[in-house]
Amino acid sequence: MSPDDLRAAQAGVMADPDRLRLLALIITDPSGQPRASDLAGPGGALEVVDAHLQAMSDVGVLVRVGHGPHGRYRPTPDALARFGGAAIGAPDRTGTRPVPAGDHDRLLRRIIADLSATYTDVLAPETVERFVIDSYDLLAARATVRRHLPALTARFAADRLAALTIDRRGLAPHRDVLFVCVRNAGRSQIAAAVLRSVAGDRVRVRTAGSVPAASIDPVVREELARRGLDALTEFPRPLTDEVVRASGVVVTMGCGDACPVFPGRRYVDWAVEDPSGRTPADVARIVDDITERVHDLVRDIAP
Amino acid sequence: MSAPASDSPPPLQGRADRAPGPALRTTLSREQAEDTATLLRVVSDPTRLQLLSLIHHSADERARVADLTRALGLRQPTVSHHLKVMTEAGIVTRDPVGREVWYSIVPVRLHAIADLLR
Numbered sequence: 035m036s037p038d039d040l041r042a043a044q045a046g047v048m049a050d051p052d053r054l055r056l057l058a059l060i061i062t063d064p065s066g067q068p069r070a071s072d073l074a075g076p077g078g079a080l081e082v083v084d085a086h087l088q089a090m091s092d093v094g095v096l097v098r099v100g101h102g103p104h105g106r107y108r109p110t111p112d113a114l115a116r117f118g119g120a121a122i123g124a125p126d127r128t129g130t131r132p133v134p135a136g137d138h139d140r141l142l143r144r145i146i147a148d149l150s151a152t153y154t155d156v157l158a159p160e161t162v163e164r165f166v167i168d169s170y171d172l173l174a175a176r177a178t179v180r181r182h183l184p185a186l187t188a189r190f191a192a193d194r195l196a197a198l199t200i201d202r203r204g205l206a207p208h209r210d211v212l213f214v215c216v217r218n219a220g221r222s223q224i225a226a227a228v229l230r231s232v233a234g235d236r237v238r239v240r241t242a243g244s245v246p247a248a249s250i251d252p253v254v255r256e257e258l259a260r261r262g263l264d265a266l267t268e269f270p271r272p273l274t275d276e277v278v279r280a281s282g283v284v285v286t287m288g289c290g291d292a293c294p295v296f297p298g299r300r301y302v303d304w305a306v307e308d309p310s311g312r313t314p315a316d317v318a319r320i321v322d323d324i325t326e327r328v329h330d331l332v333r334d335i336a337p
Numbered sequence: 338m339s340a341p342a343s344d345s346p347p348p349l350q351g352r353a354d355r356a357p358g359p360a361l362r363t364t365l366s367r368e369q370a371e372d373t374a375t376l377l378r379v380v381s382d383p384t385r386l387q388l389l390s391l392i393h394h395s396a397d398e399r400a401r402v403a404d405l406t407r408a409l410g411l412r413q414p415t416v417s418h419h420l421k422v423m424t425e426a427g428i429v430t431r432d433p434v435g436r437e438v439w440y441s442i443v444p445v446r447l448h449a450i451a452d453l454l455r
Contacts, residue, residue, distance in 0.1 A: 046381030123372035135448035
């Protein structure tokens with residue numbers, strides 16, 4: 035399928051208000067990767083939701099982790115860039131006009147309203163607003179393409195708020211894994227993609243960079259695509275305190291002292307080469323190395 | 338994958354079981370959401386996406402039928418037909434200048450189209 039054919043097929047599948055709404059719900063889901071039953075809700079139309087999710091997965095808008103009824107769905111990097119803004123802008127709870135994809139202020143207000151609703155009675159709307167604006171600013175500081183910022187902000191802020199609320203209950207689920215490297219464009223993305231493919235429905239996987247890049251290293255992306263893992267990456271994110279606090283296992287790869295150390299977490303440092311600027315053969319070797327380490331980690335934390 | 342039938346499917350419920358608040362957007366006006374869906378439906382065609390890409394990347398982000406016909410190696414009626422459909426859907430706009438007609442992407446649609454062409 036040519037890139038234009040794929041885009042056309044994706045547009046055709048997403049030309050449905052319910053699917054746009056589902057994508058927006060998945061992007062902002064507290065778990066980052068909800069199950070069909072989470073999206074349908076109790077007594078909801080599970081078969082209808084399942085059919086939508088399947089159609090969206092078939093064209094690479096979503097990627098499924100895990101099997102059976104517990105399978106979870108994540109937005110692919112393509113979906114975030116191509117349909118994220120449309121999904122967040124399209125649904126509207128107040129009956130006003132849809133927000134055009136270029137209107138960041140109004141899209142952010144919509145994200146704030148949606149996440150505030152999700153966290154009613156848990157977080158003050160002002161806290162949600164502060165996190166959304168802060169997340170936008172953090173991402174905008176390093177973005178080379180500003181167009182996708184609202185969708186990335188929605189995803190990043192939803193994850194940070196989920197981390198914050200776990201933290202408030204004093205828990206750091208021992209299976210939550212955070213991979214940190216310098217740019218969050220190579221090693222940590224590889225590790226996350228592999229772990230999500232191996233145990234993505236059992237382990238919550240996060241990534242961050244101490245000095246995040248604007249996008250994933252193209253050679254890394256290519257090698258992960260060759261292995262069918264590229265859809266399981268995300269965009270580079272800055273390292274923030276609350277995601278470290280929320281993670282039971284923190285795996286650092288060459289980021290020195292940049293990662294804050296909180297008691298009660300398990301810290302592991304992997305001496306893995308940086309794939310940045312390396313040849314495809316080197317990158318393949320680095321992916322092999324990381325894959326082996328991830329399998330060892332899975333045996334340890336989620337046997 | 339074909340577009341869904343126009344008769345209304347059952348409304349979606351929301352993630353009420355896991356979210357502490359009313360996370361549902363079931364009060365969403367279906368009509369409003371249709372707007373974006375309509376845009377996607379109209380451009381869910383490789384030729385239309387190619388036309389939009391050409392227009393988007395042309396000087397001054399505008400092009401004539403003859404430019405598009407030549408660039409894509411398509412027949413003029415084919416190009417004209419796609420442009421007519423996209424004009425009626427409010428995605429491109431036609432601007433007659435003397436004896437020529439220039440097509441450009443409607444500004445409010447530009448971001449959504451650019452996202453899709455990424």
